[in-house]
Amino acid sequence: MRLEQLQAFLAIADTGSFQKAAQKCHVTQSTISRQIQSLEADVGVELFHRTSHAKLTLAGECLLPRVHKICQEWETATQELTDLIAGKQPELCIAAIHSLCASHLPPVLQKFCHDYPDVQLRITSLGSDRALKVLKDGLVDLAIVMNNRFLTTSREMVVEVLYDEPIEVLTAANHPLAQYDHIPWSELVRYSQVVFKDGYGMQRLVQDKFERLEATLQAALEVNTLDAFRGVVRQGELVALLPHSALIEARHDPTLAVRPLAATPDNSSLTRRVVMVTTQDRLQIPPIQHFWQLVKENIPPQFQQQRSVS
Structure with a gap:
């Protein structure tokens, strides 16, 4: 069973016609017919009465609400992926060590909120080991921690040395x-x-x-x-x-x-040594990529300036 078969099924149910369904799906009528034949073969029962008006059989009526849900879920999922790639994620979750949250991070947070006002920024102050654990578990998008080579050498991890x-x-x-x-x-x-x-x-x-x-x-x-x-x-x-x-x-x-x-x-x-860590796939997402760049540009100079006068 394939998605295009389900979409063809819905198009026929909506239009009452194989020909109109083909126009709606931008394919030929023979393609629509083959997709429905394959779907009927998969489920083992006819779904439409083949008359001048394509009417759902009892089995088709039973299947219709399920197919609606499947296709709606697929549309929702693909839209969410499109939004994610476009940087329209609802929130960005960061785990950082206590000292960074209290000193160098606040200016970066302010700049990010100005640049991405529609992204909810969530900061959790954690110890390094715990922060890396929640990053690996997918509970946060990025961690700023004390380096632990045993936890940051996985192939999917990207590590930036800060200071x-x-x-x-x-x-x-x-x-x-x-x-x-x-x-x-x-x-x-x-x-x-x-x-x-x-x-x-x-x-x-x-x-x-x-x-x-x-x-x-x-x-x-x-x-x-x-x-x-x-x-x-x-x-x-x-x-x-x-x-x-x-x-x-x-x-x-x-x-x-x-x-x-x-x-x-x-x-x-x-x-x-303090490092910033995320995964290869997350670093492709615009808000995460932007936060990563803000940290690189702002945190090391601030620290080096403080250290030089201390």
Whole structure:
């Protein structure tokens, strides 16, 4: 059973004539006749009385509402695909790490809403691992995350490196570590820390660094928001390792101190890489493609400018 057979069936039912149905479908009458014969062979019953007026049989009457629904669904589906390709999608869903949502992303969101006022923009703040998971599951169109080569190397994924940023130490203003211009690792490892919950790239990054230094990460508390990090560290005992972009508000808080890390004995630094990820097929859709370009054009310059003066 093929779509053109069903369309021919509807055309005959609407016009009451094989000849008029052929004109409506822009084919020859013999083509219409063959399509109906094939359809009748498929269903095993005659659908029209062959008289001067093509009248539906009882079987044809039974089939008619079903065929209407099938053809309407097909028309709806093809129109939705046409709209999608033309950039007329109803919404654009983005998953992004917390620090980006709070700092570099808002100007991009404003520009996109100005350029695509009819597209509902939905932003979800998630940890990197979770953001990549919902992207792979098709629940969001694009993710901006901390790079995880194990999750972003699939063939269908498109990855754009946005920036690398240093990891710094957040302490209370009166904490002993605040006295250092650059905090030595030998001192840092002595203090308990507040860390991101499991499933966040930052937790994995910090844990891996401590393991390479053959040191023990004293994780006393797990949280998952920047407000929570600031609130806990402000109490005076715990410290936190956070990316540069997550510490913008903390730098203006007199109760907190932000300090860079000294180089490790092997002269290496601790940084994270932020990437933008989507799939090959999504990147062909105009609104997604436009959002992708806006991020590329606006987020790296903003970050580099902030980093150069920090």
